[in-house]
Amino acid sequence: MKKRIRVALAGATGLxxxxxxxxxxxxxxIDAVPVFLASKDSEGEEVPYKGLEATVMPLDGYDFKGVDVAIFAVPAAVAAKYVPVARDAGVMVLDASGRQDKDTQVGALGSDLKKARVVACPHPAALALASALSAIQAQAKIQRVVTTVMQPTSGAGKLAMDELYRQSVSLLGGAGAGAVDxxxxxxQVAFNILPQVGEFEKNGQTTAENRIARDFQSLMGAAVPVSVSCVYVPTFVGVSQSVNITLDKxxxxxxxxxMLExxxxxxxxxxxxxxxxxxPFGAAEMGAVYVSRVRADASTPNSLNLWIVAxxxxxxxxxxxVRxxxxxxxxTAA
Known part of the structure; x- marks a missing residue:
């Protein structure tokens, strides 16, 4: 029998x-009993759920005491304002905004959630990377990881995807270089690759690169040295990584x-x-992490290359x- 649980979802109308x-x-x-929340601009919209239409309610002013779990799929600035409200109401908070503070635990399926009140969803690239490499770490210590992350435009939201679409149509229609907004x-992201995801920080890395490294190490439970480079590619969905690892044997x-299989x-x-x-096309709308191109790296002892997509x-x-x-x-049932 499914366990009934009351879930508030902030950002229900977003990607x-x-x-x-x-x-x-x-x-x-679970048999989730959801409350869909969003900004006032989306108030009153209908979200399909189990054959019915659920009306979106405003996030501002919502009393979280009526739910068991609050999920935040909103920008970091919005989460910074409302996550403490849900937490102070005694609700378990799952935050996908990318925001973290001293009270936040990075979590995934299998994490110990008993003491945490705010659990941050790791960056999708960090989660995919840790999912693959944890299967190897059980047999050999990973001494170093180098990954180049190819981020789709959906990582920046629906408006960013729309920008890629508009630019592509415009350029294919004959617009010259530099003629797109x-x-x-x-x-320009269409027909281009941008070596910047997020803002540049003092260490020369971007916010996305630093977050991926931090989240990966949190998930692995060990200080695995990792070097991350992150680029935007002109795709809509699917994060891809070219990964090199060095093992202790x-x-x-x-x-x-x-091991991966x-x-x-x-x-x-x-x-x-x-x-x-x-x-990325083959992984779209799938819940698994895909691994390919497993091969030895002849340039360095005990090293291998992998291709990871999700x-x-x-x-x-x-x-x-949801897991x-x-x-x-x-x-709760136990």
């Missing part, structure tokens, strides 16, 4: 929020591939002879959030 709604509907563990990216690519959260598509490998909205946030809600519900 991530709507994906969370779909995963809540599909859950085989850049509102959500520092430069030699492992053949076949051994590593077998044994994981319940990973799908390995790696058949070079048949030209089979994962892509739907940043579904696998990277929504699935993780944690399920974990809270089961814990």
């Amino acid at each position: 991530v929020g709507r994906e969370i709604v779909r995963v809540l509907e599909e859950s085989e563990v 850049n509102e959500h990216f520092p430069m 030699p492992l053949a690519a076949d051994e590593v591939r077998n 044994a994981s319940d959260t990973l799908v390995v598509i790696d058949d070079p002879e048949s030209g089979e490998y994962s892509t 739907d940043n909205l579904r696998a990277g946030v929504a699935e993780n959030m 944690m809600v399920e974990q809270v519900a089961v814990g």
